[in-house]
Amino acid sequence: MKKDRPKYKQIIDAAVVVIAENGYHQAQVSKIAKQAGVADGTIYLYFKNKEDILISMFQEKLGVFISNIDEEMARVTSAKEKMLVLIRKHFEILFEDKHLAIVTQLELRQSNKEIRYKINDVLKGYLKLVDSILIAGVEQGEFHEDLDVRLARHMVFGTLDEIVTTWVMNEQKYNLVEQAGPVHELIIKGLGAKIVK
Amino acid sequence: MKKDRPKYKQIIDAAVVVIAENGYHQAQVSKIAKQAGVADGTIYLYFKNKEDILISMFQEKLGVFISNIDEEMARVTSAKEKMLVLIRKHFEILFEDKHLAIVTQLELRQSNKEIRYKINDVLKGYLKLVDSILIAGVEQGEFHEDLDVRLARHMVFGTLDEIVTTWVMNEQKYNLVEQAGPVHELIIKGLGAKIVK
Amino acid sequence: MKKDRPKYKQIIDAAVVVIAENGYHQAQVSKIAKQAGVADGTIYLYFKNKEDILISMFQEKLGVFISNIDEEMARVTSAKEKMLVLIRKHFEILFEDKHLAIVTQLELRQSNKEIRYKINDVLKGYLKLVDSILIAGVEQGEFHEDLDVRLARHMVFGTLDEIVTTWVMNEQKYNLVEQAGPVHELIIKGLGAKIVK
Amino acid sequence: MKKDRPKYKQIIDAAVVVIAENGYHQAQVSKIAKQAGVADGTIYLYFKNKEDILISMFQEKLGVFISNIDEEMARVTSAKEKMLVLIRKHFEILFEDKHLAIVTQLELRQSNKEIRYKINDVLKGYLKLVDSILIAGVEQGEFHEDLDVRLARHMVFGTLDEIVTTWVMNEQKYNLVEQAGPVHELIIKGLGAKIVK
DNA sequence: GATGAATGAGTATTCATTCAT
DNA sequence: TATGAATGAATACTCATTCAT
Known part of the structure; x- marks a missing residue:
């Protein structure tokens, strides 16, 4: 189950931080990936979009x-x-x-x-x-x-x-x-x- | 006063209709202008942006x-x-x-x-x-x-x-x-x- | 002859001032008209374009x-x-x-x-x-x-x-x-x- | 270093051709991209604007x-x-x-x-x-x-x-x-x- | 002659998503 | 798994020119 992997939570927490600090419309996937410490493409291994x-x-x-x-x-x-x-x-x-x-x-x-x-x-x-x-x-x-x-x-x-x-x-x-x-x-x-x- | 002009209200009413029917992100200025029956540029005679x-x-x-x-x-x-x-x-x-x-x-x-x-x-x-x-x-x-x-x-x-x-x-x-x-x-x-x- | 009319020179001088002060790309016809003290449309009585x-x-x-x-x-x-x-x-x-x-x-x-x-x-x-x-x-x-x-x-x-x-x-x-x-x-x-x- | 990439030179050479053949004001970014054989967005991986x-x-x-x-x-x-x-x-x-x-x-x-x-x-x-x-x-x-x-x-x-x-x-x-x-x-x-x- | 409200064509840039490695 | 270079669709706004008054 993907949800058990550490990166799953890592990405979600990164999303909260990035959205809070940059605003919804400035929260690009690449920013979330960077904050989570993963590559952009990795996001799509854990989330559909x-x-x-x-x-x-x-x-x-x-x-x-x-x-x-x-x-x-x-x-x-x-x-x-x-x-x-x-x-x-x-x-x-x-x-x-x-x-x-x-x-x-x-x-x-x-x-x-x-x-x-x-x-x-x-x-x-x-x-x-x-x-x-x-x-x-x-x-x-x-x-x-x-x-x-x-x-x-x-x-x-x-x-x-x-x-x-x-x-x-x-x-x-x-x-x-x-x-x-x-x-x-x-x-x-x-x-x-x-x-x- | 621009607000007294009929086109001012015309454009606002057009905006309500267009946004309601197409959604906020699909409410392009050109759509609003069309619905209001004016040219795109006319919008900018009555509104800053x-x-x-x-x-x-x-x-x-x-x-x-x-x-x-x-x-x-x-x-x-x-x-x-x-x-x-x-x-x-x-x-x-x-x-x-x-x-x-x-x-x-x-x-x-x-x-x-x-x-x-x-x-x-x-x-x-x-x-x-x-x-x-x-x-x-x-x-x-x-x-x-x-x-x-x-x-x-x-x-x-x-x-x-x-x-x-x-x-x-x-x-x-x-x-x-x-x-x-x-x-x-x-x-x-x-x-x-x-x-x- | 249009060139003899005072507004002809008036508009040209306005153009020099407006272009010098605003730059070529910021020298709109409407600005030149304003500087010359005439209406936008008047420009086109004296100049083709x-x-x-x-x-x-x-x-x-x-x-x-x-x-x-x-x-x-x-x-x-x-x-x-x-x-x-x-x-x-x-x-x-x-x-x-x-x-x-x-x-x-x-x-x-x-x-x-x-x-x-x-x-x-x-x-x-x-x-x-x-x-x-x-x-x-x-x-x-x-x-x-x-x-x-x-x-x-x-x-x-x-x-x-x-x-x-x-x-x-x-x-x-x-x-x-x-x-x-x-x-x-x-x-x-x-x-x-x-x-x- | 982005300047070492082949696409960097490719885009610059495309720009020269497109500007020479179409004129400065008709040299749209999309035309340059097409001439260079890359997508519009790729331009912005190599140039700020x-x-x-x-x-x-x-x-x-x-x-x-x-x-x-x-x-x-x-x-x-x-x-x-x-x-x-x-x-x-x-x-x-x-x-x-x-x-x-x-x-x-x-x-x-x-x-x-x-x-x-x-x-x-x-x-x-x-x-x-x-x-x-x-x-x-x-x-x-x-x-x-x-x-x-x-x-x-x-x-x-x-x-x-x-x-x-x-x-x-x-x-x-x-x-x-x-x-x-x-x-x-x-x-x-x-x-x-x-x-x- | 003079006006100025109205017109409408045209374009740089961003960013979610993919896929070859 | 993980990467990150590459993709390409999509849109607000300006301004020269016109024409009814």
């Missing part, structure tokens, strides 16, 4: 992302707590790998429609994770019983994504992780419902 | 967008109602101009970073509108008194944007406008606060 | 050049003195109109082959002047009796032209007119003939 | 030119003889490579000012050769002891250049090499010095 590098990169990174969050979430039981873990880990992982943050929030979105559809497919794994929290929350009576899970999933993901993107666009100047608590509260309570304490 | 067409297009369309929402919002008084108007109009406008929806949600995001930063600048006009509702809501006691307006703005915009994008990616199959009510409720009430009726 | 402006400009300027030299040359009788007058006036005129010097020595030579052939035609008027001096000099016994007039004409023109071009390329830093005497001596005596005094 | 092809071409050709003359000049001792060799070789080389003659005398001069300044830099190698003859001639008492070397250099180069250009413009109809003797005599003796026999 440039698009395949990007999709694979996203898959690899999202896989780690999800298992990372999964693991941490297992430690808490309530849906609200799980949601807090999800938000905090989401922010933490991107806060700690700024190259990855730039790539996912800004650069990868410049790819063409086909790639974006494929990336969206990969992203479904993450959205399922969100769904599982929402469904559990409804079942456990923590969230509204008539919650539209599909819409709620968009709210959660859309909110987190927007906040991370803004942070990246502001040159990652502030501490993203500190926002986890307030964001969690906002998502749970919404803008204006009066709360029964 | 291709980038300028895109930015101007976004400005024009967002301007209409905002005044459209503004006007409708003036008819209601409570912040919650204003928020509903905002959401409904946001969905309505993009639901009714599917070319525009494709361009704003998918195609324009493939532009390079400089263009995206400029588009973000233009977008601030819309975000100010959101802010004005949020601030009024807090002042009128409709929203939480300790609401973090910046985060809330991200939640509102991120949620709407994500929902519209998903609708576009699903080939605009369902009626986006019907989601306005449920989305409004979700944003106001959040996922799970118990409501005082 | 852009090429015609350049040829006419060269013709006008060379005409003045020649009659200027002619007049001064009439005051002396010997061929050697006439040659000195020619050289001095050649240098003087270009030294005093630096725009013209830049245009004739550097910019106009970037024009395409057709224009250069036509300019060469115009230049024949000047070469005839040189010839007339050479022939008189041979007849009067001042120059070698077996002088090859055609070759000598090339030597005279080639030498003067090369010296002026070098002066222009050196940013016209030194006083070109002061070279007239030494250059005259060099042309008359050559590199190494022993002179009978 | 189109300008670089032209400068390199001039450098290569002038290098051969100079060493060619140098070699032949070593066989004679007197400055006058050296000057004759220079003139004869100058004429011979361009007479025998008519493409090169067209390119250097007519086409290359249409290039923009930046290129022409760079070409002038390269040309200094040739002018140094001329200077060395002049200085030796003065030291050996063959040329006037108070000869202004800078002016004399301009006379020599200006004369030769003008004669070759005229020959090219006259469609290379006559035998340029036959002019070497008379031109040499003209340069040495000037227009009119009486000679001590």
Whole structure:
């Protein structure tokens, strides 16, 4: 299996660095090859084409992302707590790998429609994770019983994504992780419902 | 003033159609000129360069967008109602101009970073509108008194944007406008606060 | 006759200024029109096309050049003195109109082959002047009796032209007119003939 | 070293042919590539850009030119003889490579000012050769002891250049090499010095 | 005569991918 | 496996000239 070879990961990591530092449109295959320490042609022994590098990169990174969050979430039981873990880990992982943050929030979105559809497919794994929290929350009576899970999933993901993107666009100047608590509260309570304490 | 000339709008509308139908990277200037019914060179009497067409297009369309929402919002008084108007109009406008929806949600995001930063600048006009509702809501006691307006703005915009994008990616199959009510409720009430009726 | 109209000269003078200040390839018709204070289209009431402006400009300027030299040359009788007058006036005129010097020595030579052939035609008027001096000099016994007039004409023109071009390329830093005497001596005596005094 | 590769010379020779046959402004990179028998992109493995092809071409050709003359000049001792060799070789080389003659005398001069300044830099190698003859001639008492070397250099180069250009413009109809003797005599003796026999 | 908005032909350069070694 | 030289398709923008007013 090619994915087990060291050069496979080497090339993916090189791609993240090159894209983060040069931008999507300046991330030529030859630059990635140089950064990975291999010849241009070698890239094509491990990936079908440039698009395949990007999709694979996203898959690899999202896989780690999800298992990372999964693991941490297992430690808490309530849906609200799980949601807090999800938000905090989401922010933490991107806060700690700024190259990855730039790539996912800004650069990868410049790819063409086909790639974006494929990336969206990969992203479904993450959205399922969100769904599982929402469904559990409804079942456990923590969230509204008539919650539209599909819409709620968009709210959660859309909110987190927007906040991370803004942070990246502001040159990652502030501490993203500190926002986890307030964001969690906002998502749970919404803008204006009066709360029964 | 060049912006008053009919060809200015003609070219912008042509750009929307061409980008929506061919995709961002296949939207050559010559195609836009042909669609607008002018010569290639004429484009450059009204726009500095291709980038300028895109930015101007976004400005024009967002301007209409905002005044459209503004006007409708003036008819209601409570912040919650204003928020509903905002959401409904946001969905309505993009639901009714599917070319525009494709361009704003998918195609324009493939532009390079400089263009995206400029588009973000233009977008601030819309975000100010959101802010004005949020601030009024807090002042009128409709929203939480300790609401973090910046985060809330991200939640509102991120949620709407994500929902519209998903609708576009699903080939605009369902009626986006019907989601306005449920989305409004979700944003106001959040996922799970118990409501005082 | 169009050439008598004030705008004719106005446009030619504008062309000299625009070409000198912007360079041949940056001297667009619209720039010349602006400098001349007329509309783009007006240019074409006085000149067939852009090429015609350049040829006419060269013709006008060379005409003045020649009659200027002619007049001064009439005051002396010997061929050697006439040659000195020619050289001095050649240098003087270009030294005093630096725009013209830049245009004739550097910019106009970037024009395409057709224009250069036509300019060469115009230049024949000047070469005839040189010839007339050479022939008189041979007849009067001042120059070698077996002088090859055609070759000598090339030597005279080639030498003067090369010296002026070098002066222009050196940013016209030194006083070109002061070279007239030494250059005259060099042309008359050559590199190494022993002179009978 | 890229300059050692056969394709480097191949492309330069193709450029000479294409420019001579099509003219400077009709010498597209794709035409040069086709003539050289390589792909358009291959050009850019050997040259930075189109300008670089032209400068390199001039450098290569002038290098051969100079060493060619140098070699032949070593066989004679007197400055006058050296000057004759220079003139004869100058004429011979361009007479025998008519493409090169067209390119250097007519086409290359249409290039923009930046290129022409760079070409002038390269040309200094040739002018140094001329200077060395002049200085030796003065030291050996063959040329006037108070000869202004800078002016004399301009006379020599200006004369030769003008004669070759005229020959090219006259469609290379006559035998340029036959002019070497008379031109040499003209340069040495000037227009009119009486000679001590 | 004078205007100036409109026209549309033409080209250097990049970079993902291949394939002989 | 690994290499890297070679390939060739694809596109924004300028500016001389025209012509309806």
